[in-house]
Amino acid sequence: MEKGLGFSHFLAQIDGVGISVLVLLLSLSVASWYLIITKSIANYIAKRRAEAFLKHFWSFDSLQAVNVEFKNTAPNNAFAELAKLGIDAAADSKIHGSYKLAAAGGTSEFLTRALRNGIDQEATRVENGLTLIASAGSAAPYIGLFGTVWGIYHALIQIGLSGQGTLDKVAGPVGEALIMTALGLAVAIPAVLAYNAFVRRNRIWLAHLDAFAHDLFILITVGDNNDAPAASLQSSPKTDTEITVASIEGRQ
Numbered sequence: 001m002e003k004g005l006g007f008s009h010f011l012a013q014i015d016g017v018g019i020s021v022l023v024l025l026l027s028l029s030v031a032s033w034y035l036i037i038t039k040s041i042a043n044y045i046a047k048r049r050a051e052a053f054l055k056h057f058w059s060f061d062s063l064q065a066v067n068v069e070f071k072n073t074a075p076n077n078a079f080a081e082l083a084k085l086g087i088d089a090a091a092d093s094k095i096h097g098s099y100k101l102a103a104a105g106g107t108s109e110f111l112t113r114a115l116r117n118g119i120d121q122e123a124t125r126v127e128n129g130l131t132l133i134a135s136a137g138s139a140a141p142y143i144g145l146f147g148t149v150w151g152i153y154h155a156l157i158q159i160g161l162s163g164q165g166t167l168d169k170v171a172g173p174v175g176e177a178l179i180m181t182a183l184g185l186a187v188a189i190p191a192v193l194a195y196n197a198f199v200r201r202n203r204i205w206l207a208h209l210d211a212f213a214h215d216l217f218i219l220i221t222v223g224d225n226n227d228a229p230a231a232s233l234q235s236s237p238k239t240d241t242e243i244t245v246a247s248i249e250g251r252q
Contacts, residue, residue, distance in 0.1 A: 021147040029187045032136040035129040049077040089114035115213040137191035144184015151177025
């Protein structure tokens with residue numbers, strides 16, 4: 001009797017609606033676990049690369065040396081991409097000046113927009129897949145609840161047809177209802193926990209990236225080592241900001 005009322009009995013007596021609910025829950029579980037594993041690995045690799053780059057970045061003498069490094073090695077993390085984006089934006093603004101519409105507001109405004117766009121692109125990238133994980137965490141309990149209601153409905157039908165609520169009549173449908181509830185919770189709980197962990201990680205990651213963008217903005221606009229404008233081209237003319245800084249240093 002116990003063997004006949006196992007999980008195989010549940011699969012044997014389940015109808016089309018129950019199969020649809022089961023397939024949907026299994027699909028959400030597979031998709032959410034795939035994203036949880038792949039994003040966890042990607043976040044770990046990104047963290048290690050970012051730590052190595054920042055340690056290497058602050059060891060350079062100037063942003064000019066960083067620019068030379070980027071010509072030899074392509075960026076492999078968000079911080080390196082943001083640094084390259086800022087340096088290229090500053091150099092492009094100095095070359096074109098007011099002759100380019102994007103740089104018409106000045107180097108500072110153009111650099112601010114470029115860095116902000118870089119942070120927004122990284123925010124979009126790290127949030128990829130979170131919608132599915134959140135959907136699995138929020139919808140799976142209700143999908144399982146629907147399967148539970150459907151199983152109880154079958155139990156009531158069996159009682160009505162037999163005229164008595166014996167165990168052999170209701171065990172199968174009630175077991176179906178309990179299994180659907182368990183599957184819904186099994187899908188939802190890991191998805192909710194993973195979603196909260198990813199949201200917290202992304203918030204901290206983007207905060208660090210925003211702080212690095214601020215440091216990068218200061219280095220480029222004011223100049224590294226208080227000596228020369230960072231990432232500047234030797235043949236490019238000085239901007240109003242650079243002339244002001246130079247005049248202040250001359251008075252000192």
